[in-house]
Amino acid sequence: MLFLEWSSISRENGPSSLYELTVEERSQRGTCLANLLLTDIEDKDNLRLTFSISSLPGDFRKKWIVGEFVYISSSDRVSICNGTIVANDTKLVVEALTPISRYLTTNKHYHLDTIETMRHFQMNVMSIVRLMECNESSNCLRSIIVREHYPTSQRISPSQLKVILPFINSLSEPQRDAVIHSIKNTGYSLIKGMPGAGKTTVIAALVRSLVALGKSVLIACYTNSAVDNCLEKLNGHIRDDLILRIGTDSRAQEWSKKYCLKEKIKDIQSNDEKIASIRKIYSSSKIVAGTCISIQEHQIFKVHEKFDVCIVDEASLCLECTVIMSLLNCKSFVLVGDENQLTPLVKNKEAGERGMNISLFERLSMTKKGLHVINTQFRMNxxxxxxxxxxxxxxxxxxxxxxxxxxxxxxxxxxxxxxxxxxxxxxxxxxxxxxxxxxxxxxxxxxxxxxxxxxxxxxxxxxxxxxxxxxxxxxxxxxxxxxxxxxxxxxxxxxxxxxxxxxxxxxxxxxxxxxxxxxxxxxxxxxxxxxxxxxxxxxxxxxxxxxxxxxxxxxxxxxxxxxxxxxxxxxxxxxxxxxxxxxxxxxxxxxxxxxxxxxxxxxxxx
Structure with missing residues (x-):
């Protein structure tokens, strides 16, 4: 199924799309910013290209973010160069990685395209390979995913309840039950939150409770915005030095960059001190948060002990193979989602029909084991x-x-x-x-x-x-x-x-x-x-x-x-x-x- 999906994605938005599709077709698909005016070329250490954004809608920045890799073409030449977006506020600035400046002229219009690369596909394949390995983590996860080994429930002691009460007292009764239910279960827990149920609030209360009980927590999300939403609920409640946000810094909101590694070591000059500091941060962080994609290939798991709990937000949106690596790095996990909302995006029809668009959350929910439903919502009248x-x-x-x-x-x-x-x-x-x-x-x-x-x-x-x-x-x-x-x-x-x-x-x-x-x-x-x-x-x-x-x-x-x-x-x-x-x-x-x-x-x- 994974290979079927990749064939569809690469055919629709792989490198060949730059040659096979018109600018208008690529724009309609949302993968191209067409006819941007090049206003300045700065050729110092790196070639920097500045484009006017006056013709773009205000929300273009949601997709075309700092750090995004783009190809630059003109009306008569495809892929003049490629680079990364380094600014997108009052102007769009691209730092080119292939300085072919003779084909670039100011006051002319160019097209910026994003395309799918092999990277995500390769990481998903590697996750499946890791799942098939013969070791304790892989055997345990296979028993849940393949053999449907159900979670068991343990009793919470009065002393544990006393520790977590300050974090759950302000929650609604279904939200409190979801937190307690997740702490009691071993193996895995599922939290189904209906629209507006306050799933992020529940995640924050659960994280604070687990840390207070001496547990380490890995937070994996489908999107960077969901990562920031979770961290925002924790901001000011848990010491900054205990939280690490992994992934590309440019995809984090400005306020949450204090949790990124780059910000934590910015004042250290010596390389030896930096390496020692990075190792210490990696090994001592009680809460690590990132997208499922960024977690798949991160170096922290070579240093950090296995996490006690992994919490996956937006779990009903995640491809099963994308979430595997996060689950292999923990002793137990909590999936939070709602299978009645959108499923993982699968472009290949055959792959979807074979079940690739069924998330792990949905598959495990079918058994009703370890499932807690939050049916009260704080949004709609x-x-x-x-x-x-x-x-x-x-x-x-x-x-x-x-x-x-x-x-x-x-x-x-x-x-x-x-x-x-x-x-x-x-x-x-x-x-x-x-x-x-x-x-x-x-x-x-x-x-x-x-x-x-x-x-x-x-x-x-x-x-x-x-x-x-x-x-x-x-x-x-x-x-x-x-x-x-x-x-x-x-x-x-x-x-x-x-x-x-x-x-x-x-x-x-x-x-x-x-x-x-x-x-x-x-x-x-x-x-x-x-x-x-x-x-x-x-x-x-x-x-x-x-x-x-x-x-x-x-x-x-x-x-x-x-x-x-x-x-x-x-x-x-x-x-x-x-x-x-x-x-x-x-x-x-x-x-x-x-x-x-x-x-x-x-x-x-x-």
């Missing part, structure tokens, strides 16, 4: 909670407090006398969007094959290139209305299943920025993203563009008809969820049809 609870959690998801149950949007009241003719929304739609009534927290704006909207290209329904200009325009109208009536732009998010629709909405936002309306300038601070990129995050207000607009009988849409992706989409909003779509078209799809059947507020656009 009760109207927003009801739909995903009934559809995906058998009605088990609950609001944690009365305050959360009844929280509604905070904005100025709708005033029909204020000119809103430029929004493209009816007065009733405007009133519902700004309504502070709890029952209006979830609304569906029905495009109903709106005459100005184009039909979606059927051939694109099952990939990320589909877009719908009418829905994008309506989404912009909703954003302008919310901003005009006092909603903070940082509290609003726009999500869609399709990358091309995301780019269409971002393009319309850029068009609006040239307007003289001061509120339109705030649009640039509204986050626009795909559903997949938004997992684990939330906003007070979410605008969800479904895109699907097809009246045929035999077409489906895998992206929208995925219960897990729909679950993520429906559980990002705290106070208000505005869904935009064609109700007639969506009723032809199984999952969207069930969603529409549970929505009380379906309002025609006009």
């Amino acid at each position: 009760k109207v927003l909670c009801r739909v995903p609870s009934e559809l995906f959690y058998e009605g088990e998801m609950r609001c944690a407090t009365t305050h959360i149950e009844n929280s509604v949007i905070k904005c100025n009241d709708w005033n029909p006398h204020i000119d809103s003719g430029d929004l493209g929304l009816s007065e009733k739609v405007c009133e519902k969007i700004l309504s502070k009534r709890l029952e209006d927290s979830l609304i569906f704006i029905d495009m109903n094959n709106y005459i100005c909207g184009e039909k979606v290209d059927v051939s694109l329904l099952n990939d990320s290139r589909s877009s719908n200009l009418a829905e994008a325009t309506t989404a912009i109208g909703c954003l302008k209305l919310l901003l005009r009536f006092g909603v903070n732009p940082g509290d609003i998010g726009v999500i869609t299943p399709f990358r091309n629709q995301m780019n269409t909405i971002r393009g319309l936002i850029n068009d609006e920025l040239v307007s003289l309306d001061k509120n339109n300038g705030k649009l640039n601070n509204v986050e626009v993203s795909t559903i997949d990129q938004f997992q684990g995050r939330d906003k007070k207000v979410i605008v969800f563009s479904t895109v699907y607009n097809y009246t045929g009988d035999n077409e489906t849409c895998e992206l929208l008809n995925s219960s897990r992706r729909m679950n993520v989409a429906l559980t990002r909003a705290k106070n208000k969820l505005i869904i935009i779509g064609c109700a007639g078209s969506l009723r032809k799809l199984e999952i969207p049809s069930k969603v529409i059947g549970l929505i009380n507020n379906i309002i025609p656009l006009k």
Whole structure:
């Protein structure tokens, strides 16, 4: 399966894609920044290329981060040179590794591409090889993964309970039970946290409890942002010298760099002292945190004793082979996730059908052994909670407090006398969007094959290139209305299943920025993203563009008809969820049809 997956990835975004795909196709896939103006070339010790970022959306930095390896091409020459991004704040600066400056000229436009390398594939293969070795760690993990050896439970002594009480007293009862359950179990534990359940809070309480009990902890996450989220919960509660963040420093948030090795040894001059200090830091750190990828090849495991516990956050997103190396370096492990949300990303259809997209968390959860479920959530009000609870959690998801149950949007009241003719929304739609009534927290704006909207290209329904200009325009109208009536732009998010629709909405936002309306300038601070990129995050207000607009009988849409992706989409909003779509078209799809059947507020656009 691993080789099947690699063949698909390398074919789609390997080095050959620079030659086989157009700039437009690579841009649509999100792997290319096209037509960037080269403003400066600095050729001293290293060739540094400075590009203007004025044409890029504000959130481009989420993918194009410092440390990212890129290829630089022009319209007539592929891969002039390659290098790494060293700055991306007010300008994009690339330090070239192959200084072929004769093909680079200032005030000309160039393209920056990222491609998949063999590195991750090789590390995943090596993890499987390590799992097959004949030693205590590999034998123990194989007994769990292959032979389904179940965890056993031990009793917590009164003295241990006294030690951990300060760290769990402030938690909800299901959260407290999850921490205690994880400490009691030997072998492994599973924590299933429903959307908004406070999984990171539970992880932090568990880490603090384990360290207080004299245990060492390895924290492995799917993303760097999740690593920082875990460390943020520990910041100020555990001494800095006991925490080490491993991986590329440039991928850490500025405040968390104090946990990185480079920062810890920056004042040491002598190489011998540095080596001694590194060894001491590696061997004495009680908490080590990093991504599953960075952990796979790190040198710390040649020095540090085996960790007592490994905690894997976002475990339901991790490929099984990617998480193996982390688990081999610990005596027991805790997997934290939710198999009802997104699964590991697998591009090869055959590999997915054979089970590669089933995470270790999901496989072990099927047995129900060692599993603890946190069903109280701290995010959505009760109207927003009801739909995903009934559809995906058998009605088990609950609001944690009365305050959360009844929280509604905070904005100025709708005033029909204020000119809103430029929004493209009816007065009733405007009133519902700004309504502070709890029952209006979830609304569906029905495009109903709106005459100005184009039909979606059927051939694109099952990939990320589909877009719908009418829905994008309506989404912009909703954003302008919310901003005009006092909603903070940082509290609003726009999500869609399709990358091309995301780019269409971002393009319309850029068009609006040239307007003289001061509120339109705030649009640039509204986050626009795909559903997949938004997992684990939330906003007070979410605008969800479904895109699907097809009246045929035999077409489906895998992206929208995925219960897990729909679950993520429906559980990002705290106070208000505005869904935009064609109700007639969506009723032809199984999952969207069930969603529409549970929505009380379906309002025609006009």
